[in-house]
Amino acid sequence: AQKITQTQPGMFVQEKEAVTLDCTYDTSDPSYGLFWYKQPSSGEMIFLIYQGSYDQQNATEGRYSLNFQKARKSANLVISASQLGDSAMYFCAMRALARGGNKLTFGTGTQLKVEL
Amino acid sequence: DVKVTQSSRYLVKRTGEKVFLECVQDMDHENMFWYRQDPGLGLRLIYFSYDVKMKEKGDIPEGYSVSREKKERFSLILESASTNQTSMYLCASSSEGAPGNTIYFGEGSWLTVV
Numbered sequence: 217a218q219k220i221t222q223t224q225p226g227m228f229v230q231e232k233e234a235v236t237l238d239c240t241y242d243t244s245d246p247s248y249g250l251f252w253y254k255q256p257s258s259g260e261m262i263f264l265i266y267q268g269s270y271d272q273q274n275a276t277e278g279r280y281s282l283n284f285q286k287a288r289k290s291a292n293l294v295i296s297a298s299q300l301g302d303s304a305m306y307f308c309a310m311r312a313l314a315r316g317g318n319k320l321t322f323g324t325g326t327q328l329k330v331e332l
Numbered sequence: 333d334v335k336v337t338q339s340s341r342y343l344v345k346r347t348g349e350k351v352f353l354e355c356v357q358d359m360d361h362e363n364m365f366w367y368r369q370d371p372g373l374g375l376r377l378i379y380f381s382y383d384v385k386m387k388e389k390g391d392i393p394e395g396y397s398v399s400r401e402k403k404e405r406f407s408l409i410l411e412s413a414s415t416n417q418t419s420m421y422l423c424a425s426s427s428e429g430a431p432g433n434t435i436y437f438g439e440g441s442w443l444t445v446v
Contacts, residue, residue: 225372249432259420261437268432307374311435319365319390320424320435324374 218243220308222323229298229330236283237293237326239308248312250291251320252282255305264306267291298330335359338423338438345445351410353441355423361436362428364406366390366398368419369440375422381406382428413445 219242229235241250252264267275267282275282283292295302308323339354357364363382367375367390377390379398387398395417399407406425410417420442426435 220374222374251435259440259442261422261424263434266432309375319377319380321377322367322375324372 218245218248218310218312218321220310220321220323222308222326224326225324226327226329229295229328231300231330231332232297234294234296235298235328237295237306237308237328239291239293239323241289241291241308241310243310243312245312248310250282250284251309251311252280252291252293253307253309254302255307255325257304261307265293295328300330300332303328303330336423336425336436336438338421338441340441341439342442343444345410345413345443347414347445349410349413349445351413351443351445353408353410353421353423353443355406355408355425355438356404357406357425357436358404359425359427359436360403361425362403363426364400365424365426365435366396366406366408367422367424368392369422370419378408378421413443415445417443418445419443 221240248269250267254262265277265280267284279296281294305325307325309320311320336357365380366378369375376392381387381400397409423438427433
């Protein structure tokens, strides 16, 4: 079975600082993808970044980067130069091809608050 | 502009009522999903469908059923609503194939059962 663990229910960061949101995962499938989504208070799910299990390099998208450590089964999200608009809930998710019809399994989320 | 549309954003229903949550996507996606989101529990998969008339149970299917008669539409049905089904429900869709295929979400449906 697939499992995603996010151990930080809440995080605070000062504006312009960098912050790391932790995510560990468990799967026996050799081919899988890891995602991070942002959910502001409005409820929409905003895709941030994707990392494939066979990708050699860590994914980056603007201020977002994914610190992928395959042996440790971790996929932490790093947000650089935090902005007030980054305050939101962040979800780590995983998808495997081998079983489950491409379903996406989510962690419990981390509520990030950016302060002045 | 790609779109996943959930027909109702806010609903209030009585215990025992039959409730339909509708989701429509305009991207010709094979896969469609229903999740519920609760504080501290993240998003949990209720049911998913990988083709018309095909469905599979997710992690928490009890008390729910689904229908997919057309490719673009995936309905979640609460046969007899109960107060513990008060939650936010999210529909999503994606194309078949690689794990990295983008998954698109609707805006969510907030259901209160009284």
